[in-house]
Amino acid sequence: MEDLGPVAWPPEPIRTERLVLREPETWDRAAFIELLTSPEVHTYLGGPRTRDELEREMPEVPEVPEVPERWPGSFVVDLDGSMIGQILLRRDTGHLRQAAGKADLGYLFLPRAWGFGYAAEACAAALGWLAGALPGEPVVLATQTANVGSMRLAAKLGFTEVERFEAWGAEQWLGMWSPVTPSN
Numbered sequence: 001m002e003d004l005g006p007v008a009w010p011p012e013p014i015r016t017e018r019l020v021l022r023e024p025e026t027w028d029r030a031a032f033i034e035l036l037t038s039p040e041v042h043t044y045l046g047g048p049r050t051r052d053e054l055e056r057e058m059p060e061v062p063e064v065p066e067v068p069e070r071w072p073g074s075f076v077v078d079l080d081g082s083m084i085g086q087i088l089l090r091r092d093t094g095h096l097r098q099a100a101g102k103a104d105l106g107y108l109f110l111p112r113a114w115g116f117g118y119a120a121e122a123c124a125a126a127l128g129w130l131a132g133a134l135p136g137e138p139v140v141l142a143t144q145t146a147n148v149g150s151m152r153l154a155a156k157l158g159f160t161e162v163e164r165f166e167a168w169g170a171e172q173w174l175g176m177w178s179p180v181t182p183s184n
Helices: 026-037 051-057 118-133 148-157
Strands: 020-022 074-079 082-091 103-109 139-144 160-167 170-177
Touching: 020 118, 026 051, 026 082, 026 103, 074 118, 082 118, 103 118, 118 148, 139 148, 148 170
Parallel strands: 103 139
Antiparallel strands: 020 074, 074 082, 082 103, 139 170, 160 170
16 A cells, blocks of 8 residues: 555644544554454454564654654544544555555544444545545445445445455455535
8 A cells, every 4th residue: 555645744633523533643552552453353354463563563662752653644533532543545556456546445443432433433534534635536445245334334435336356265345435526
């Protein structure tokens, strides 16, 4: 995956009714480690990473603060001052023919934040931001068809199926979202 190209980064924080999408900060380290080591979060993503591996990658050194996951297209989803998830917008480098060169939406949320509509709210805000930053840019989203929650979210956000395919030992779904552009 690559960054989104000509988009100015970082943007101002994006505020929704309940959430803030912002750039990652050093104080998000513990939440990132929790997110990336969670077996529940990674059920359909090939499994979690090990805590030891992440502790090495994101050392906690006060003199040299490491900001985890800080790169263009990475938003922390913040609820009341605490990270509950991450939104990822990157350019697909062609692992799927239909997705090549398009913006790709990814998201991870801590299990304690599931079931409250935060993912839909945050993803819709990120898509709205992208539609303003790159007008007319289509966005792709891939998920396992067995991931019922992710399939439901894709439909709620307005993604339409492009194809289904077999990868990583499971059926995958690729959807596409195109922003509504006002007619002239």
